[in-house]
Amino acid sequence: MRDPVLLTAGTEEHDLTRLDEYRAVGGYAALEQARGMEPQAVVDEITNATLRGRGGAGFPMGRKASLLARGTGKPTYLVVNADESEPGAFKDRDVMRFTPHRLIEGCLITAHGIESESVFIYVRGEYAHEFEVLRAALDDARKAGLLGGVTIVLHRGAGAYICGEETALLESLEGQRGQPRPRPPFPPVNGLYGAPTQINNVSTIALVPKVIELGAAEFSKIGAESAPGTAVFSLSGNVANPGNYERPLGTTIRELIYDVAGGVAGGRELKGVIPGGSSVPILTPDQIDTPMDYDSIGAAGSFFGSAALIVVDDRCCMVQLALRAAQFYMHESCGKCTPCRVGTRWLVQLLTKIETGEGEATDLDLLDDVCDRMLGKSLCALGDFAVYPVSSYLRKYRSEFEAHVAEGACPFHGESSIEGILAPVDQHAAHGLEQAAVTT
Amino acid sequence: MTTFHDEVQKARAKYPTRRSAVMDALRLAQGRHGWLSPDAIREVADALEETPAYCHSIASFYDMYHLEPIGTHMVEVCTNLSCALAGAQRVLDAFADALGVRPGGTTDDGEVTLRAIECAGGCGRAPVVVVDHVYHEPVRAEDVPEIVARLRGA
Ligand SMILES: Cc1cc2nc3c(=O)[nH]c(=O)nc-3n(C[C@H](O)[C@H](O)[C@H](O)COP(=O)(O)O)c2cc1C
Ligand code: SF4
Ligand code: FES
Numbered sequence: 112m113r114d115p116v117l118l119t120a121g122t123e124e125h126d127l128t129r130l131d132e133y134r135a136v137g138g139y140a141a142l143e144q145a146r147g148m149e150p151q152a153v154v155d156e157i158t159n160a161t162l163r164g165r166g167g168a169g170f171p172m173g174r175k176a177s178l179l180a181r182g183t184g185k186p187t188y189l190v191v192n193a194d195e196s197e198p199g200a201f202k203d204r205d206v207m208r209f210t211p212h213r214l215i216e217g218c219l220i221t222a223h224g225i226e227s228e229s230v231f232i233y234v235r236g237e238y239a240h241e242f243e244v245l246r247a248a249l250d251d252a253r254k255a256g257l258l259g260g261v262t263i264v265l266h267r268g269a270g271a272y273i274c275g276e277e278t279a280l281l282e283s284l285e286g287q288r289g290q291p292r293p294r295p296p297f298p299p300v301n302g303l304y305g306a307p308t309q310i311n312n313v314s315t316i317a318l319v320p321k322v323i324e325l326g327a328a329e330f331s332k333i334g335a336e337s338a339p340g341t342a343v344f345s346l347s348g349n350v351a352n353p354g355n356y357e358r359p360l361g362t363t364i365r366e367l368i369y370d371v372a373g374g375v376a377g378g379r380e381l382k383g384v385i386p387g388g389s390s391v392p393i394l395t396p397d398q399i400d401t402p403m404d405y406d407s408i409g410a411a412g413s414f415f416g417s418a419a420l421i422v423v424d425d426r427c428c429m430v431q432l433a434l435r436a437a438q439f440y441m442h443e444s445c446g447k448c449t450p451c452r453v454g455t456r457w458l459v460q461l462l463t464k465i466e467t468g469e470g471e472a473t474d475l476d477l478l479d480d481v482c483d484r485m486l487g488k489s490l491c492a493l494g495d496f497a498v499y500p501v502s503s504y505l506r507k508y509r510s511e512f513e514a515h516v517a518e519g520a521c522p523f524h525g526e527s528s529i530e531g532i533l534a535p536v537d538q539h540a541a542h543g544l545e546q547a548a549v550t551t
Numbered sequence: 552m553t554t555f556h557d558e559v560q561k562a563r564a565k566y567p568t569r570r571s572a573v574m575d576a577l578r579l580a581q582g583r584h585g586w587l588s589p590d591a592i593r594e595v596a597d598a599l600e601e602t603p604a605y606c607h608s609i610a611s612f613y614d615m616y617h618l619e620p621i622g623t624h625m626v627e628v629c630t631n632l633s634c635a636l637a638g639a640q641r642v643l644d645a646f647a648d649a650l651g652v653r654p655g656g657t658t659d660d661g662e663v664t665l666r667a668i669e670c671a672g673g674c675g676r677a678p679v680v681v682v683d684h685v686y687h688e689p690v691r692a693e694d695v696p697e698i699v700a701r702l703r704g705a
Contacts, residue, residue, distance in 0.1 A: 198631040198670035236578075236615045237671055239684045264565050269574055270614030272669065286570030288612040304567055347633035347674035354675040389632050389670075419674070421632055435635055439669055529635040533643060533667050538655035 115333050117321040117341050118314060119357045122209050128244055130251040133212040139257060141323040145220040146259070153224035157319065159327035163338050165202075166192055166275075166312025167387075169405035169415055172319075176225050176309055178299035185306035189222050190284070190298075191232040193313045194268055194275040197388035198439060199419035202343040203313035205355050207234070207241040210317065211248035215263065217316035220323055222261045225309050229262050232313075233280050236268040272443035276491050277310045279445065290445045291491035314343060335361030335404040342418045344403065346372040349379065349424035349528070361407070364399040368422060379424040383507070387416020389436050390496030392503035393423070413503075428527035429508040430515055433501045434462040438534035440497035451494035454485035458501055459536075465512060468520040475512055478505060555583060559598035569599055573609050577616055586617040614668075622657040622664035624702050626650075627681040628690075630667045633674035637689065642678045643667055645695035663702060 121127055121136035133139070145153050158173025179187060191214070195203040206214055218230045234242050246265055252258060266284055268274050274283045278292035281303050302308025318340060322330050331339040338360045344367055347353045351373030358371065364384055368374060375381050383393045386403065391414040394401065401411040408415045423432065441455035461478050464470045482502040485494050505512055514522040521527065553561075562575035576599055580591045587595075587610050589603070596603040610616040628634075628643045643654060646665050650658055657664040673679035676688035682698060690698070 195672055196670060199633055199674050200670075201672045201674050204672045235672070236613070237681070237684075240686070266571075267574065267578065268613070269578065269616055271612060283574070284571060285568065286573040286609070288609060345675060347677060348636045353633075353677070385632075421636070421674075423636065427636065432632065435630075435632060439631060442669065528638075529640070532630050532635045532640045533654055534630060535667050535669055538667050 115341065115359065116357050117333070118206060118210065118213065118317055118343055119355075120321070127210045127212060128208070128248060130212060130248070130255060133210075137324070138212055138320075139216055141320040142216050142219050142223075142257065145223050145323050150224050150226050153220060153323070156327050157221075157224065157322055160322045160330040161337075161339050162315065162318060162322055162330075163405060164312055165314035165318070165342060165418070167197075167414075167416055169338070172311055172315055175299060175311070176221075178297070179225055179309060180300045180307040183307060185304075186229055187225055187227040188303045188306055188308040189218060189225060189227045189230045190277075190280070190303055190308055190310045191218060191230065191313055191316055192275060192277065192280060192310055193232050193234040193238070194280060195235055195238075195313070195417075196272040196275050197390060197417050197419060198436075199345060199347055199385065199388040199421040200417040201345050201347075202355055202418065204238060204241055205343065206313050206317045207238065208244045211245045212252065213317045213320060214245070214313055215249060215252050215257075217319035218263060219258065219261055220319050221309065221311070221316060227309070228260060229264075231264045231266055231284060231303070233266045233268060233274070233284060235274075236270050242267060271445075272439075273445045273491075273493060276493065279491070280310070281308070288445070290447045291493075293490060334359040335402060335407070337406045338404040342403070344371075345417070345419040346422065347419070348385075348422040349376045349427075350374070350420075350422040351376045360404040361402040363402050364394070364420065367403065367420060368399065372422075375422060375424050377424075379426070381422065382425045382427060382429075383423045385421040385423070385500070386418075387414045388419040389421065389439065390414075390492075390499055391416045392499045393507060395507055414499075424528070426523075426526070426528040428466075428521055428523045428529065429504045429511050430462060430466045430521065431523075431527050431529050431532065433504045434459065434466055435529065435532055435534060436500035437462055437497065438536050440493065442534070442536045444493060444497070448490040448494065450485045451489040451497065454481055454489075454494065455497045457481045458497060462501070465515050466521055468515060468518065470516045472513075472516055475505065475509070475516065478512075555579060555594060556598050559595070563599070570601070573599060573601065573606060574613075577606065577610050581616060585623075586620050588620075620657075620661075622662050624663045624683055625666065625681075626663060626698075626702070627666045627668040627671070628654075629669070629671045629673070629677070629679040629681075631670035631674075633670070634677040634679055637677035638692070639678040641692045642680065642690055642695065645692040646680075646699070649695055649699040663699075 125132040274289040279289040283289035298308040405415045437458040562572040680690040
């Protein structure tokens, strides 16, 4: 039997960007049903279905809704996080470009549940095509009278990973630089424009229509007990058939890599798999029987993150991989707090030193030390995200780091699969120097 | 034809506060001028009743606003993990060779800017190249001469 599909249901046979085709597969019936229910009953259904956030932390959506401040005299906002920028993640993009109405329907049902009349969808700036598809779908829904007094505003980002962090996203939406806010207060109490705000990921919201359609009891039968439903798993890196695959939560990493995505490309040896996007600790081949659900991945020492599995084969130098990840987080650090602003820079410097063969044995301990000094000490989770790749590669592939020091060179001798990879941070530096040279 | 001022007022109307329209306004200005010169920033500030300094502080925070002139065309090659593992560096090198420009630079005739970028959200069809905001996925080094020829209008 085919696995049950929820988010991608109907996409093989229909063009679900079209309103009539979406309706032909039962689209917007759940909205009608929800609007016939008391708002609290809609939230209860989501709570009973244990719909957990698909954006990163896996927080139950219903519980978040129950934290919304009531009777403040301010509007309640629903904000959809469509800023998807985690390296390895590309699931929300497909929701927007292939099933935009499922997202819109999810917004409208959720808005009814939390009694909100104002929805903002923050779409990452680079997703220009997806933005247009979503805009066209929204126009169609509006013309068909489906919005029912709810306003949905599409907001475009402009290229900043940190704006995926929910409070940075709110700042950005308010026209500020995207720098995270200290918490508490949390968004359900004091969010967008100081008003109670529900924030969820695109894929979380797009699952809401299926929760209502199936009902909490049926929905809960799919997936893992602690995390019902499906997720769209994004497989990339050294895998034979990369792409997005919707499967029940709790599908093992082994099944995803070998049964679903055809195994390691070229039949090579698996070196590791980063299970939730570049910000989470790597898992080694002996850990791939771990089921992909929040609690199991947590028990294995990593995070479910955005269900983005990056497969790494034996040709990759782990110091280079750590360096490239560290360069990303340095580039994206908003600079608001010291451990992250300074720490990301140190990580890049130390890793560069080790990769170029200039490292000393004490540098590995220093690297550990910098990780310790950053972890849990920053204002937002980016400070931790910068640490996880480095600390986990160092712990799990330490001999490779040591070999760099012992040999005074990269042991791959220029043969690593990501040899010489140029990060945007270096390009800015090189470009700046070049320009300085030209003008003097 | 709608004026820039009208477009910005339309964006302002979407939000409860005028500041929320600053990103839209900057994008609109950049669309008209190609980049955000000090004059363009001033236009944005006037349309939003903000200070140029404020608008500049926003523009400089985000990667997609250009505070220096860029080429008529832009080629962006993702070099983040998934694309790196799929051979992005060879693609970037191929563009650098074909265009005769280093990543981060613009060709002498001002036609094409080449950049390495962070994850573009196309990791499943890596390596990803974005040409004038349109995704090409995947792109192999062999595909580069044709893409460059098309850009050059050959
Ligand atoms: C640095 C950083 C980047 C993030 N990027 C995203 C993102 O691109 N998309 C997303 O949905 N959540 C992202 N998150 C998580 C959000 O802060 C938030 O937890 C999520 O949007 C909540 O939605 P959910 O409960 O439906 O998962 C990010 C968090 C951090 C710390
Ligand atoms: S941890 Fe980094 S990204 Fe987060 S607030 Fe601090 S400096 Fe900014
Ligand atoms: S790593 Fe290149 S598109 Fe994601």
